[in-house]
Amino acid sequence: MTELQIIFQQCWDRLSQASQTPGAAWRTPVLATTGDRGPRQRTVVLRMVDLRAMQLWLHTDVRSAKVQQLIAHPIASLLFYDSVTETQLQVRGQAVIQTTGPQWQQLWNNSPETSLRMYLAPQVPGSPAAAATSNLPDSVASRIPSREELADGLRNFAAVRIQAEQIEWLQLSRGGHRRAAFDIAGEQLQHAAWLEP
Numbered sequence: 001m002t003e004l005q006i007i008f009q010q011c012w013d014r015l016s017q018a019s020q021t022p023g024a025a026w027r028t029p030v031l032a033t034t035g036d037r038g039p040r041q042r043t044v045v046l047r048m049v050d051l052r053a054m055q056l057w058l059h060t061d062v063r064s065a066k067v068q069q070l071i072a073h074p075i076a077s078l079l080f081y082d083s084v085t086e087t088q089l090q091v092r093g094q095a096v097i098q099t100t101g102p103q104w105q106q107l108w109n110n111s112p113e114t115s116l117r118m119y120l121a122p123q124v125p126g127s128p129a130a131a132a133t134s135n136l137p138d139s140v141a142s143r144i145p146s147r148e149e150l151a152d153g154l155r156n157f158a159a160v161r162i163q164a165e166q167i168e169w170l171q172l173s174r175g176g177h178r179r180a181a182f183d184i185a186g187e188q189l190q191h192a193a194w195l196e197p
């Protein structure tokens with residue numbers, strides 16, 4: 001394997017590990033989408049990585065602004081940063097919203113109750129509120145609901161699949177920064193190249 005191929009492989013291994021490791025640096029990327037008035041960004045949790053297909057999976061509220069943005073402009077960019085290794089990764093790809101299907105179900109089943117509670121929110125997330133509010137039903141506002149109680153949230157639960165198409169890697173180092181770009185097509189690495197940092 002060339003050095004570029006090794007870096008590419010390591011990126012995917014680290015993404016996969018991060019998706020299974022709360023607290024990992026690459027666990028909480030910034031998701032950028034295209035809104036009506038320009039770019040929008042927000043922190044999300046990387047929930048699942050399909051190494052074979054090179055897909056990254058998130059979950060979100062189907063009523064959220066990002067879902068509308070991704071339907072209108074189905075290209076997403078995820079920005080990862082690890083401050084310990086000073087490594088930045090940008091992953092750009094086609095985004096698909098799913099509200100049924102095996103991976104959607106898998107994401108629901110594998111997520112802890114704590115991360116599913118927000119799907120019980122009665123009001124559309126991001127809509128104006130008369131006062132500070134948790135947007136949770138009173139019955140679960142101060143406790144974690146059971147799986148049975150969470151079932152109502154399924155109607156608001158959306159999986160976001162991002163099919164990686166371009167990856168850009170940057171690692172800072174006193175010995176000299178290094179930067180590389182990777183193109184993916186047909187679930188395979190098509191092209192790898194060094195860039196000037």
Ligand SMILES: Cc1cc2nc3c(=O)[nH]c(=O)nc-3n(C[C@H](O)[C@H](O)[C@H](O)COP(=O)(O)O)c2cc1C
Pocket residue numbers: 028040041042043044045046058059060061064065066067125126
């Ligand atoms: C650490 C952290 C993790 C988050 N994870 C998610 C997530 O996995 N999914 C999600 O929809 N929102 C998540 N959020 C909330 C989003 O950043 C955002 O506020 C929300 O999804 C509404 O975004 P939108 O109005 O642009 O759609 C997270 C926020 C933080 C601070």
